[in-house]
Amino acid sequence: MTVSFETDILPLFTSMDKEHMSHVGVELGDYSYMSQPDNASEVYSQVSSAKMPPSGSGEQPWPEDKVQLFREWMDGGYER
Ligand code: HEM
Structure with missing residues (x-):
């Protein structure tokens, strides 16, 4: 089964994630931003290392x- 941005990935981000990250130019809800390999890799690196979402934000690190x-x-x- 193919994993799609709109169906599978978008729902992983909360409105807080999208709003806060948009302030620093990281457009989690925007397919054209997220589908650029460098941007996707950076997001992957943040969630896989549990740096994002930050522990002080009230959100939990992403499960495996x-x-x-x-x-x-x-x-x-x-x-898409
Ligand atoms: C390119 C990837 C990312 C970068 C460079 C990045 C960087 C940052 C920075 C600099 C802040 C503000 C300082 C801080 O609170 O630590 C921040 C806040 C935040 N980030 Fe990210 N972030 C990235 C991806 C993500 C992702 C993928 C998520 C969620 C899955 C996320 C969730 C949040 C939240 C919820 C806050 C707000 C924390 C608060 O105000 O309490 N970020 N991020």
Whole structure:
């Protein structure tokens, strides 16, 4: 099954994630931003290392299944 941005990836981000990150130019909710390999890799690196979302934000680090889903989306060629 192909992992798609709109169906599978977008719901992983909370409105807080999208809003706060937009302030620093990281457009988590925007397919054209996220489908650029360098941007996707940076997001992957942040969530897989549990640096984002930050521990002080009230959100939990992503569990392994979410991190894996994001990885599959990248490996599958950034399907919309
Ligand atoms: C390119 C990737 C990312 C970079 C460079 C980045 C960087 C930052 C920076 C500099 C801040 C403000 C300082 C801080 O609170 O630590 C921040 C805040 C935040 N980030 Fe990220 N971030 C990235 C991806 C993400 C992702 C993927 C998520 C969620 C899954 C996320 C969730 C948040 C949240 C919720 C805050 C607000 C924390 C608060 O105000 O309490 N970020 N991020």
